[in-house]
Amino acid sequence: xSKIVLDPVTRIEGHLRVETEVINGxxxxxxxxxxxxxxxxxxxxxxxxxxAWMITQRLCGVCTYVHSVTSVRSxxxxxxxxxxxNARVIRNLLMGAQFIHxxxxxxxQLHLLDWVDVxxxxxxxxxxxxxxxxxIYSGRKRTSSYFSGVKQQLQAFAKSGQLGPFNNGYxxxxxxxxxxxxNLVFMANxxxxxxxQMQVAHMHAIYGGKNPHPQTIIVGGITLNKDLTxxxxxxFKNHVTSAQNFVNTYYLxxxxxxxxxxxxxxxxxxxxxxxxxxxxxxxSEEPSSFFFPRGIIFNQATSSVQPVDVGNISEHIxxxxxxxxxxxxxxxxxxxxxxxxxxxxxxxxxxxxPRYQGQPMExxxxxxxxxxxxxxxxxxxxxxxxxxxxxxxxxxxxYSTLGRTAARAIETKVIADAMASWAGQVQASSQTLTMPFRxxxxxxxxxxxxxLNEAPRGALGHWLNFSSQKITNYQMVVxxxxxxxxxxxxxxxxxxxQALVDVPVADQARPLEVLRVIHSFNxxxxxxxxxxxxxxxxxxxxxxx
Amino acid sequence: xxxxxxxxxxxxDKIDEMVTKKGVTRRDFMKFCGLMAATLGLExxxxxxxxxxxxxxxxxxxxxxxxxxxxxxxxxxxxSSSPFIDDLLLNKISLEYHETIMAPAGEAATKSLTDAVxxxxxxxxxxxxxxxxxxxxxxxxxxxxxxxxxxxxEVCPQAKMMISLGTCAAYGGLPAATGxxxxxECVHGALNGLNTIKMPGCPPNPVNFxxxxxxxxxxxxxxxxxxxGRPTFAYGSTVHSQCQRRDTEWCLEGFGCRGPSTYHxxxxxxxxxxxxxxxxxxxxxxxxxxxxxxxxxxxxxxxxSYVD
Numbered sequence: 001x002s003k004i005v006l007d008p009v010t011r012i013e014g015h016l017r018v019e020t021e022v023i024n025g026x027x028x029x030x031x032x033x034x035x036x037x038x039x040x041x042x043x044x045x046x047x048x049x050x051x052a053w054m055i056t057q058r059l060c061g062v063c064t065y066v067h068s069v070t071s072v073r074s075x076x077x078x079x080x081x082x083x084x085x086n087a088r089v090i091r092n093l094l095m096g097a098q099f100i101h102x103x104x105x106x107x108x109q110l111h112l113l114d115w116v117d118v119x120x121x122x123x124x125x126x127x128x129x130x131x132x133x134x135x136i137y138s139g140r141k142r143t144s145s146y147f148s149g150v151k152q153q154l155q156a157f158a159k160s161g162q163l164g165p166f167n168n169g170y171x172x173x174x175x176x177x178x179x180x181x182x183n184l185v186f187m188a189n190x191x192x193x194x195x196x197q198m199q200v201a202h203m204h205a206i207y208g209g210k211n212p213h214p215q216t217i218i219v220g221g222i223t224l225n226k227d228l229t230x231x232x233x234x235x236f237k238n239h240v241t242s243a244q245n246f247v248n249t250y251y252l253x254x255x256x257x258x259x260x261x262x263x264x265x266x267x268x269x270x271x272x273x274x275x276x277x278x279x280x281x282x283x284s285e286e287p288s289s290f291f292f293p294r295g296i297i298f299n300q301a302t303s304s305v306q307p308v309d310v311g312n313i314s315e316h317i318x319x320x321x322x323x324x325x326x327x328x329x330x331x332x333x334x335x336x337x338x339x340x341x342x343x344x345x346x347x348x349x350x351x352x353x354p355r356y357q358g359q360p361m362e363x364x365x366x367x368x369x370x371x372x373x374x375x376x377x378x379x380x381x382x383x384x385x386x387x388x389x390x391x392x393x394x395x396x397x398x399y400s401t402l403g404r405t406a407a408r409a410i411e412t413k414v415i416a417d418a419m420a421s422w423a424g425q426v427q428a429s430s431q432t433l434t435m436p437f438r439x440x441x442x443x444x445x446x447x448x449x450x451x452l453n454e455a456p457r458g459a460l461g462h463w464l465n466f467s468s469q470k471i472t473n474y475q476m477v478v479x480x481x482x483x484x485x486x487x488x489x490x491x492x493x494x495x496x497x498q499a500l501v502d503v504p505v506a507d508q509a510r511p512l513e514v515l516r517v518i519h520s521f522n523x524x525x526x527x528x529x530x531x532x533x534x535x536x537x538x539x540x541x542x543x544x545x
Numbered sequence: 546x547x548x549x550x551x552x553x554x555x556x557x558d559k560i561d562e563m564v565t566k567k568g569v570t571r572r573d574f575m576k577f578c579g580l581m582a583a584t585l586g587l588e589x590x591x592x593x594x595x596x597x598x599x600x601x602x603x604x605x606x607x608x609x610x611x612x613x614x615x616x617x618x619x620x621x622x623x624x625s626s627s628p629f630i631d632d633l634l635l636n637k638i639s640l641e642y643h644e645t646i647m648a649p650a651g652e653a654a655t656k657s658l659t660d661a662v663x664x665x666x667x668x669x670x671x672x673x674x675x676x677x678x679x680x681x682x683x684x685x686x687x688x689x690x691x692x693x694x695x696x697x698x699e700v701c702p703q704a705k706m707m708i709s710l711g712t713c714a715a716y717g718g719l720p721a722a723t724g725x726x727x728x729x730e731c732v733h734g735a736l737n738g739l740n741t742i743k744m745p746g747c748p749p750n751p752v753n754f755x756x757x758x759x760x761x762x763x764x765x766x767x768x769x770x771x772x773x774g775r776p777t778f779a780y781g782s783t784v785h786s787q788c789q790r791r792d793t794e795w796c797l798e799g800f801g802c803r804g805p806s807t808y809h810x811x812x813x814x815x816x817x818x819x820x821x822x823x824x825x826x827x828x829x830x831x832x833x834x835x836x837x838x839x840x841x842x843x844x845x846x847x848x849x850s851y852v853d
Contacts, residue, residue, distance in 0.1 A: 005690050010644045013616045015688060025571035035687035037678075038613050043724040043839075054831065054844050058719045060618020105623075105760050113648045153635060162604055162639035168657045169648030194631040209826030210816035211624065212617040212748050216826050218845065223827040227797055337726065340683040397575060433794060433825065433851040443847070462619050515650055526615050 001028070004511050007035070009518055011110040013062040014525030016484065018496075019344060020514060022505050027514065030483045030493070030500035034525050037337060037350040044474040046236070049075045049466045050219045050443070052474065056462065057213055059476070059527045060168035062105075063096045064212040067205065067462075067476075067527070074464040075219045078449025079441055082284045087221035087437040089436070090207050092291075093236070094214060095453075096419040097203035100243050101211075102456035102522075103365070103412045104200065104251060111405065111519040115258055116186040117176040118166050122155055122182035132181045137253040142188075150188040170510040172520045178261060189254055196246050202241045206232055220440035224406035228429040228437075237423045242417045247409075255409035259402050260391045268500040269401030269517035273298050273359055274367035275482070277308065277461070279454035282301065291418060292411075292454060295371040300399050305374040310450065310461065313477065316353040318488040319346070350529040353485040353494055354477050362457025362495040363482045364521065369407035370398060372414075379414040386406050390478060404520040413506075443469055455479055457524050480528035483521050496521055548657040574599075584814060585778050589764070598762035599637060606669040608661055608700060612693040613686055613720045613729050614675025618711035619645050620845060621674070621748035624817055625755060638758065641669070644688075655689045662700055670758075671704035673697065675787040676713040676720050677735040680728030697736060706761060707741040709733065710754065712833060715743035715774075722839035733774070740850040743774040745835035752814045771808075773836070780808045784830050787812040794852060797824055801846035803832035 017033040040059060044052055049226065060067060069091055076083065083091075113511035126148040133140050133147070157163070170176075178186070201211040207224060208214020216223045278287045278294030287294045295305035317324055323338040327503035342348045356359075372380035373395075377411070387406055388395065397403060429436055446467035453460045458479030465473040485494040493501075503513050578595040582588070587595075596723075611619070624632055634640060640647075641661035649657055661669065678685035683692030701707055709732045712718040720729035733741050744753060757776060760768045766775040785804035789812060790796045798805070807830055815822045824828055829845060832838045 004651075008650065008654055010647050010650045010654050014722055015611075015686070017687075030820075036613065036693075037685045037727060038720045038729075039685075039724075039726040040719070042726055043719065043722045044791055045724055048843050049843050051845060055719065055722075055839070058615050058617070058747065061620045064620065109623075109646065157635055161605070162637075164604075164638075164640045165634070165643060165647040167641070167647075167649070167660075168653040170653070191631045191635075194623070194634070198630055198817075201624050203822050205817035205820035209821050209823045212620040215823045215828040215831070218828075225827045227821065227825050227827065273707070284607055337681075371660070382644060386755075447644070461826040510653070511651075512670070537751075 002508060002513070004505070004508055006511060006518075009515070009523065011113070011519060012525065013042040013060060014523065014528070016518075016523050016525045017342075018500070018514065018518060019077045020500060020505075022508060025502045025505055025509055027500050027505060030497045031344045031348055032351070032486060032494060032496050033349045034484065034529050036525070037529050039337070040478070041474050044471050046470045048362070048469055048472055049078070049464060052471060053217055053219075056476065059478070060524055061212045062102065063098065063455050063527065064526055065094050065208070065214055065458065066460060068214075068217045069095065070451040070453040070455075070460050070462045071464075072217055072451070073127050073453065074449040074451030074462040076449070077451060078464060078466070079219075079449035081220055081439060081441055081442060083221045083435045083439055087283075088177070088281060089422055090222050090224065090437070092202060092422055093419060093426070095279065096415045097200065097420070099415050099456050100247070101200045101204075101411055103408045104193055104246070104529070105197050106408060106519075106522045107255060107405070108190050109197070109253065110522065112186060112190055114201055114516045114519055115176070115262060116178060116188060116190070117171050117173075118154065118169065118183070119158075119171040120176065120178070120180045121187045122151065122158060123270070124151060124180035126151060126184075129181040129184045132179070133185050136185065136257040137249050137539035139249060147184055147188065150186060150191065154187060162332070170512045173510050173512045174506050175512050182261070186258070189250055192250065200243050203243075206236045206239070209226070211525065218438055219440055221435075223435055224437060225429045225435050226431060228426075230428045233423070233426050233428060237420070240416065240419045240423050241524050244420060247416050252409050252413050255406060256387055256390050259406055262402065263391065263393065265402040265516065266393055267398035268503055268513070269404070269520060271362045271366055271399040271404065271495070271499065272300060273356075274370050275308065275356060275360045275361040275363050275450045275459050276368045276371040277454050278458040291389055291445075292368055293375045293377065293382045294370055295375060296361070297370055297374060299408070300396065302370050302374045302395060305371055310452070312357045313461075313485065314355050314358070315477065316344050316355060316488040318353070318489045320349050320352050321347050322352070344361070349486045351481055352484045353488040354482050355488055358490075360485075360488070360492060360495050360498065361482055363479045364404070365407040365411050365456070365534055366398065366404040366430065367458060368436060368454060379417065380410065383410040383413055384450060401517050401520040408522070445469060457522055458482060476527075478527040480524045484523055484528055485526065490536050558799065571617060580752065581756050581759045582594045584752055584810075585760055585768070594763060595759055598759065604637060604639040605758070606639045606641050606661060606665045607643075607672060608641050608658065608669050608704070609672040609674065610696065610700060611640045612642055612673065612677050612697070612714075613727065614711070614713055616645060617748040618674040618714075619643070619840055621751050622754060625751045633755070638670075658700070662703055666703045666727070668705050668789070669703070670706045670708065670761075672710050673701065673714045673732045674710050676717045676731055678720065678727035678729050679735060685727040694735060697732065698829040701732065701736055701739055701741075702799070706767065707732070707739060708757065709741045709743045711793035712745045712747045712838065715745040716745070716836045720840055741774060742770065742776065744779070745775065745834040745836075746809060747838075750779070750814055750816065753810070775808070779810050779814075781836065782810075784809055784811055784824075788824055790824055796851070797827070797829040799846065799851055800829040800849040801843065802829035803835070803841075804830040807832040807835050809834040
C-alpha cells in the first residue's frame with residue numbers, strides 16, 4: 001500500500017489537493033481537499049441584495065457569468081419579478097456562450113494533455129498525419145505542410161530548451177497510447193482552440209460589455225440599450241455560426257475519436273447518482289419551459305428520472321475545517337472556520353459535503369445529458385445515440401470518465417445549435433433614453449429568495465435573505481462543492497472520491513490515470529468553498545420546488 | 546531565387562520566418578506592433594523597434610503565481626488578441642510556472658517552480674494573481690503543503706520585475722473587502738512593501754499586460770509609474786475623460802457611473818479585441834481598477850436615469 005499526493009492539481013480553476021491510497025496498482029481510497037478559503041459570504045452581508053451579483057460573479061473568473069445570473073435570479077425570486085422576454089433571450093445566449101467557451105477550454109487546454117503526448121508528436125510524419133486528420137473528420141482540408149509547420153513550431157520550442165508549461169509533464173508514460181500522428185493532430189488542435197476560445201468569448205463582450213466578468217446583468221433584466229443594434233445582433237449570430245462550425249468539425253469529432261481510442265475509460269471513474277437543476281427558460285414558466293429539464297437519477301437508472309426538491313439538500317461538515325458537526329440545511333449553518341491541518345481520518349478540506357436525501361450527487365455535463373436523455377430531450381437523445389453508435393459503446397458506458405468527457409462535447413453541440421435559433425429572437429433597442437429591457441420595480445424592505453442554475457460544471461444554487469434592504473444571509477451550494485466535497489457524517493466519500501476508487505496506476509511517481517479522472521469533472525475550486533458569517537443569527541427558509 | 550537586398554535584414558528574416566512557420570500573417574503582426582505603440586503612447590517610428598524586440602533573443606521567463614483569486618486575470622490573459630495568445634505562449638514568453646496551463650501536476654509541478662526560480666533568479670518576471678491571506682498563520686491558503694505567504698516570500702523578491710496583476714494582487718481586492726475573515730493583503734502589503742508594478746482591474750486588460758512586456762523588451766526598464774505604482778500609459782487619466790459618451794445624453798453618470806473617479810484606459814483599449822466595454826454596453830463604470838472599489842457603496846444608482 002502506498003500513498004500518492006497530488007498537490008497542486010494543475011490545469012484546473014482554483015486550488016485542489018488529491019490524495020490516494022494505492023493497493024496492487026489500483027486506487028483503494030481517495031481524499032479531495034480544497035486548501036483555499038476566501039470567505040465570500042460574510043463579505044456579502046450588510047450589502048444591498050441588488051449589488052450581490054457583482055461580488056458573487058467574482059467567485060470565479062472562469063464560470064464568469066453563472067454566479068452573477070444566479071444571484072440576480074435569487075433577488076428576482078424574492079421580489080417575484082418576471083423579466084422582459086428580450087432579457088431572458090439574451091441571458092440564455094450569454095449562458096450558452098459560457099458553456100461553449102468553458103467546455104472547449106476544458107477539453108483542449110485543461111484535459112487534452114492527459115491523453116496526448118507532446119513529445120511523441122515531434123516524431124510524427126506530416127503526410128501520414130493528414131490521413132489521421134481526415135479520418136477524424138472527413139471535411140478537414142489541412143495539408144501536410146500545415147502539419148509540418150505545427151511540428152516545426154513544437155520542435156523549435158523543444159530545441160530552445162525553454163519548455164515552459166510543457167516542462168516536467170508525464171511524457172512517455174505507458175498510458176499514452178496514441179500514435180505520433182494522432183498526437184500531432186491533437187496538439188495542432190490544442191493551438192487552434194486557444195484562438196477559438198478567444199473568439200467565442202467575443203459573444204460575452206457583445207452582449208455583456210467584456211469577458212471575463214460581463215457586466216450587463218441587473219436585477220429585472222439587462223442594461224443593454226444603445227449598443228443593442230441590428231448590426232450587433234448579426235455580429236453575435238456570426239459568432240454562433242463560427243462556434244457551431246468549430247464544434248461540428250473539431251470539438252465533437254475530436255472527442256468522439258479520442259474517446260474511441262481510450263475506451264477502457266468507460267470502466268474507469270464511475271458515476272452513480274446524477275442531479276441537474278435544468279436551464280435555459282424558454283418562457284416565464286419555470287422550470288416547465290426549460291430547454292434542459294430538471295431531474296435526478298439514482299443508481300444509473302436513466303429511464304427513471306426523479307423530480308428535484310431542494311428541501312432535501314443538506315450540508316455536512318464532519319470532515320471539513322469548521323467547528324460544529326453533523327448535517328445542516330444549506331442556510332441554517334453557524335459554522336466557524338477552524339483549520340486543523342490535513343487529517344484524512346478527521347478534517348481535511350475547506351469544502352463542505354452536500355448531500356441530497358443523504359446521498360452524494362454528481363453534477364455537471366454528464367448529469368444534464370443523462371437527465372435530458374431520460375426525459376427524452378430530442379436533440380440530446382440524437383447526439384448521445386450517434387456517439388454510442390460511432391464508438392460502439394452502450395448507454396451504461398456513459399456513467400464513467402469517458403461518458404463525462406463525451407457529455408461535455410455532446411451538450412456543447414446541442415446548446416450551440418439551439419443558440420442559432422435563440423440569436424434570431426433578439427430584438428434591437430428602439431434607442432430611447434430608458435433601459436428598455438430592465439423591468440422597474442419597487443425594492444421591498446425584506447425578503448428571501450432562491451436562485452437556481454445549471455452552470456457548465458453543474459447544479460448551482462444561491463439562497464438569499466435580506467431585511468432593511470441589506471443582506472442578512474447568503475449561501476451558495478455550487479457544482480464543485482457537490483463533486484469535490486469530502487466524506488459526509490456517515491463517512492461516505494464524495495463523487496470524485498468515489499470515482500477515483502479502482503483507477504489503475506501504472507507508475508506511482510506519475511499518476512496520469514488519476515489526473516484523467518479528476519479533469520473529467522473540470523474542477524472549479526474557487527467557487528466551491530463557502531461559509532456563513534459566524535455571527536449571523538439569521539434563520540433561513542428553503543422553498544421546495 | 547536570390548533574396549532581394551532589402552530583405553537582407555536579420556529582423557526582417559525573423560519576421561518572415563515567423564510568418565511562414567508560425568502561421569502569423571505579417572499584416573497581423575505589424576497591426577499588433579502598432580496597437581502596442583498606441584497603447585504605450587509611442588510614436589509610429591517605434592513600430593519596427595517593437596517588431597524587432599518581439600522576434601529577438603531568448604523568450605523572457607515568467608513565473609505566474611495564483612493565490613486568493615478567481616482565475617479571472619488568467620482568463621483575461623488567455624483572451625490576448627488574435628492571433629497572439631498561442632503565439633505569446635509559444636514564441637514570446639516562456640511560461641515556466643502557471644497552474645492553470647502547465648502540463649505537470651503535484652510534485653512535478655512544484656519541481657517546475659523550484660527549477661525556474663533557481664535557474665532564473667533575478668531574471669524572471671513574476672506575475673501574482675490574487676491577494677495573500679495572512680490571518681490564521683496564512684493557513685487559509687495552501688499550495689503543495691506551504692502557505693501562499695511562504696511561497697510569495699520566497700519567490701517574489703527574486704524576480705527581476707514583479708507584476709501585481711488585477712485588483713486583488715494590486716489592492717487586496719474582494720478577499721480584503723469589508724467582512725472578509727482571512728486577513729487578505731495585496732502583494733506589496735503582504736511582502737513588507739516589496740516593489741511591484743500594479744495593474745489593477747477586475748479583470749485587468751490583457752492589452753495593457755502585453756504592452757507592459759513589450760515596453761520592457763524595448764527599453765529594458767519599467768514603464769513610468771504613478772504614485773500608486775500603476776503604469777501611466779494605462780492608468781494616467783480617468784475613464785470619463787476618454788469616454789465616448791461624455792457630454793452626451795447617453796452619459797451614464799445618472800446611474801452612478803464611476804468613470805469620473807476611475808483611472809483606466811477602458812474607453813480606448815476596450816476588451817476582447819476592442820469589441821466593447823462596460824459603458825458601451827450601458828453598464829456604468831463600477832471603478833474596478835480603483836483601490837477600495839468593493840467598499841465604495843452601491844454599484845448602480847437603482848433610481849437613476851440617463852438625464853440627470
